[in-house]
Each structure stands twice: as structure tokens, then as C-alpha cells.
Amino acid sequence: MTEDRIRLFYLLIIIIAIMNLGILYSKTNENLGNKREVGAFKGMLLSFMTYSLVDLRLVVTDFYTGFPRLFVLFVMGTGFFAMMCSCYFWFVYVLSSTRIKSKVILIHIAKIPLLLVALALYTPFYTHVYTVTDEPTFSPLLSVILMFDYVYLIIATAISIKKYIQVKNRLERKKYSGQIFYILFYTASGYIMGYFLNIPAIEFCMMPVVLKLFVDLQDSRIYTDALTKLDNRRRIDEYIYQEISTCSKEKPLTVIMIDVDFFKSINDMLGHDEGDAVLVAFSTALTNITVSKYARAARWGGDEFLIAGKEKGLADDFKDKLIKELEKNKELSFVPHFSVGVFTCTSSDTTTKQAIAEADAQLYKDKEIQHKKYEGFQNQIREKKLK
Structure with missing residues (x-):
């Protein structure tokens, strides 16, 4: 009975997270910022929604044995890939707010790890990453994949810290401090998942950060001229x-x-x-x-x-x-x-x-x-x- 209540609680958390993400996605348009920045934010929202859908496995009894093996493998791979995509889109989001001239090239280069990981997760190479019997078993290669996630995050955070130090304007500092705070979300959810594998940790940690980013985009809209995209x-x-x-x-x-x-x-x-x-x-x-x-x-x-x-x-x-x-x-x-x-x-x-x-x-x-x-x-x- 207790397990059923816990599963119901998890289900409510996941449904609320998906609904909130969907609402934010529908309210996010190009008027909130530059096209690439808004696109990256929407990409993050889609990645989180996908991961939340994957987390529905936590409320299903005997998920790993009660469903076809290919379906289980697909769901597992999609979970890892969705999380990596969210890190990639975060990197793009931060880079898009800078004036780095080569940022388009950097964004394209950053896609290479995504393609390699997709190849590892959605082809027979997946056996080198994880196997699924009664419970999933992970190989050391998964740590390499997760390392790519943090490479995106660390580079993005380094850019944000540098910009935070450089700017003097209160509004700009607020923006970059929010970006620095973002990595804490991943760190916190990572620790929670490390100790409690089968709980929706991402959903617990995600919403405050996503809402903060959405508010920052709204602030940008308030302080930006719609036609020229300059400060107003x-x-x-x-x-x-x-x-x-x-x-x-x-x-x-x-x-x-x-x-x-x-x-x-x-x-x-x-x-x-x-x-x-x-x-x-x-x-x-x-x-x-x-x-x-x-x-x-x-x-x-x-x-x-x-x-x-x-x-x-x-x-x-x-x-x-x-x-x-x-x-x-x-x-x-x-x-x-x-x-x-x-x-x-x-x-x-x-x-x-x-x-x-x-x-x-x-x-x-x-x-x-x-x-x-x-x-x-x-x-x-x-x-x-x-x-």
C-alpha cells in the first residue's frame, strides 16, 4: 500500500512537471529574445519534457521485465539522450547571449558529442553502455557519456562567470548569476539520483531553475527594443x-x-x-x-x-x-x-x-x-x- 502511494506521488510530480513545461513552451516565442537564445530555451524545455516522460517508468511495476526488451532499451537510451540534449541546449543558450564572433562554429562543433552518443545509445553499441535484465546494469562508458553533459555545463558556467565579472550593470549581473546558478540544479539532481536511483529527482530540481530562466527572458523582453533588439x-x-x-x-x-x-x-x-x-x-x-x-x-x-x-x-x-x-x-x-x-x-x-x-x-x-x-x-x- 505504501509503495502504491509513493508511485502515485511520483506520478503527480511528473504530470505537474510535464504540464508546467508545456505551458512554458507555449508561452515562449521569439519576442522574448534573440532567435537562437529562444530556440535553445525551447530545446531545453522539450528535453526536460522528454526526460519526464521517460521517468514515468518509475511508476510502472516491473517496467524492466513487463515490457518488450526493445521498448525498454529505447526508453532508457532516450532518457540519457534527453538529459544530454538539455545540457547541449543550455550551452547554446549561454553562448547565444554573448558576442563571441565564432559562436555559430562552436555551436556546430558542440553537436559532435551528441551525434556520437546517439550512435552509442540507439545502435547495437548500446551493449557497451548498459544492459537490461531484471534491473539495468551500467558500464563505465556511461560515465564518459555523463562527462560530456558536464563538459557542456562547465564551459557554459565558465562563460557566465567571466561575463558576470566583466559586467557592471545590475540587470546583466542578475542574468549571469542566474546562469551560474543553473549548474547547481544538475549537481543537486545528480546527487539525489546517485543516492536514490528510482525517484524523479530531475522534476524536483528542475522547475525552480526553468521558471527562473523564463523570468530572465521576460526581463530581457522588457528591457529590449522589439525591432532593433538593442537595449531600450x-x-x-x-x-x-x-x-x-x-x-x-x-x-x-x-x-x-x-x-x-x-x-x-x-x-x-x-x-x-x-x-x-x-x-x-x-x-x-x-x-x-x-x-x-x-x-x-x-x-x-x-x-x-x-x-x-x-x-x-x-x-x-x-x-x-x-x-x-x-x-x-x-x-x-x-x-x-x-x-x-x-x-x-x-x-x-x-x-x-x-x-x-x-x-x-x-x-x-x-x-x-x-x-x-x-x-x-x-x-x-x-x-x-x-x-
């Missing part, structure tokens, strides 16, 4: 506020305002889709400019962008660098005109509002100069429209 006004405001508190003559904060000139003309003459393409092009260019610098780029609103940071030389030749980046964009058939305003803050007594106002004032001085070029720009747009 709220986030850059917070960043500037924090950075001003520690700025000085030795460590000044540079605030750069950028405005797309004649943007209304682009929308009116070429259409709003072309206008959106221009904004996305600027976001890509600004991201590339700040990729190796201690700075952040944001869409301030409408056709205005803002960069803030303490990197030396951030504003040096800024216009030339931005023009070069825009010229590289093959999606644009013309290089949009823009105005720039720069303010260097050297006092922690300056408020965020004052710093932005100073940069904005410099922007409008430059804008007066740029507007004298309006006729030439109109001719450029007309030529594009005729094409």
Missing part, C-alpha cells in the same frame, strides 16, 4: 545612472546620441518597411562598433539611438566608423545621413537627465549642419525610388 530607453537609463555614480576625470562616461536624418522622408518616399530596414541597419552598425568595447547601444526612441560607455576613445572618429559599418550593410541601397551629439561626463554629481540633455544639445547643433544637405539627400532617395 529604460535599460540605457538605468545603465547611465549606474555608470555616472562612479565616473570621474580619470574614468569619464561618454554619452553619444545619434539621430537618423530625414527619416520621415525615407518613410514617406520609400515606405515604412524601408524605414524599419534603416533602423535595423543602424542597430547592427552600432552593435558592431560597441562589440569589443565597454559600452552599450540602445534605441532611444523613434529614429534616435544612444551609446554610453567608459571605453577610452569611444567617440573618436565615431562618424567615420559608423559610416563604414553602414556601407558594409548589403541590405541598404544607400547610406542614410545621420547626426551625432557627444557629451563626456566627468563628475558623479551629474544626473542622467543632464548627461543626455547635453548630448542631445550637441546633436541638434550637428543636425543643423546636416539639414543643409537635405536637397542632395532627397535626390538620392528619388533615384532609389525610380530604380
Whole structure:
């Protein structure tokens, strides 16, 4: 009777876990973050759902002897593979939030262990991993497979720790601390499974971590501009506020305002889709400019962008660098005109509002100069429209 109640309890835990994972999966879409990051998170959810389905074996009496041997082997292999997939997707999730240029190559290389393990689990090679009679018996090769899981996790955690040390922004630190916390879930569930083999340990440990990641994705959505994927006004405001508190003559904060000139003309003459393409092009260019610098780029609103940071030389030749980046964009058939305003803050007594106002004032001085070029720009747009 006691065993039946325990099995019923396990069944409830597994069903609740699967239902919650399904709900989170249905609520996760590309608006929550970049495409690869969201895809990796959904991959984790699917992996956990698969593993939870495999754990239904824990509530079935005589699972290993009461079902066809091939089915039992398939279920066992799927459990190991699902857990490895969750580790792989976690690695991809963490890597996707970085600016490592070779991350696409690294993601593809990281698939190789998955393919090798799939080969070991779903072919006759499985006999070198485990055998099933009345109870499963595992070979030392299983430890190698589990080691791959932790390789994914350790690399991802190392990346998160490095980013946590580098960033100063509270929101960013919160994000990376959550990523570091993730490995504790695997460690805890691993210890539980080591001592109590036949309990749904993953389900016990999984939900708090998955919910934390989902909340982090929601936070990212709140602080990210939907079109350009840059920081939005709220986030850059917070960043500037924090950075001003520690700025000085030795460590000044540079605030750069950028405005797309004649943007209304682009929308009116070429259409709003072309206008959106221009904004996305600027976001890509600004991201590339700040990729190796201690700075952040944001869409301030409408056709205005803002960069803030303490990197030396951030504003040096800024216009030339931005023009070069825009010229590289093959999606644009013309290089949009823009105005720039720069303010260097050297006092922690300056408020965020004052710093932005100073940069904005410099922007409008430059804008007066740029507007004298309006006729030439109109001719450029007309030529594009005729094409």
C-alpha cells in the first residue's frame, strides 16, 4: 500500500512537471529574445519534457521485465539522450547571449558529442553502455557519456562567470548569476539520483531553475527594443545612472546620441518597411562598433539611438566608423545621413537627465549642419525610388 502511494506521488510530480513545461513552451516565442537564445530555451524545455516522460517508468511495476526488451532499451537510451540534449541546449543558450564572433562554429562543433552518443545509445553499441535484465546494469562508458553533459555545463558556467565579472550593470549581473546558478540544479539532481536511483529527482530540481530562466527572458523582453533588439530607453537609463555614480576625470562616461536624418522622408518616399530596414541597419552598425568595447547601444526612441560607455576613445572618429559599418550593410541601397551629439561626463554629481540633455544639445547643433544637405539627400532617395 505504501509503495502504491509513493508511485502515485511520483506520478503527480511528473504530470505537474510535464504540464508546467508545456505551458512554458507555449508561452515562449521569439519576442522574448534573440532567435537562437529562444530556440535553445525551447530545446531545453522539450528535453526536460522528454526526460519526464521517460521517468514515468518509475511508476510502472516491473517496467524492466513487463515490457518488450526493445521498448525498454529505447526508453532508457532516450532518457540519457534527453538529459544530454538539455545540457547541449543550455550551452547554446549561454553562448547565444554573448558576442563571441565564432559562436555559430562552436555551436556546430558542440553537436559532435551528441551525434556520437546517439550512435552509442540507439545502435547495437548500446551493449557497451548498459544492459537490461531484471534491473539495468551500467558500464563505465556511461560515465564518459555523463562527462560530456558536464563538459557542456562547465564551459557554459565558465562563460557566465567571466561575463558576470566583466559586467557592471545590475540587470546583466542578475542574468549571469542566474546562469551560474543553473549548474547547481544538475549537481543537486545528480546527487539525489546517485543516492536514490528510482525517484524523479530531475522534476524536483528542475522547475525552480526553468521558471527562473523564463523570468530572465521576460526581463530581457522588457528591457529590449522589439525591432532593433538593442537595449531600450529604460535599460540605457538605468545603465547611465549606474555608470555616472562612479565616473570621474580619470574614468569619464561618454554619452553619444545619434539621430537618423530625414527619416520621415525615407518613410514617406520609400515606405515604412524601408524605414524599419534603416533602423535595423543602424542597430547592427552600432552593435558592431560597441562589440569589443565597454559600452552599450540602445534605441532611444523613434529614429534616435544612444551609446554610453567608459571605453577610452569611444567617440573618436565615431562618424567615420559608423559610416563604414553602414556601407558594409548589403541590405541598404544607400547610406542614410545621420547626426551625432557627444557629451563626456566627468563628475558623479551629474544626473542622467543632464548627461543626455547635453548630448542631445550637441546633436541638434550637428543636425543643423546636416539639414543643409537635405536637397542632395532627397535626390538620392528619388533615384532609389525610380530604380
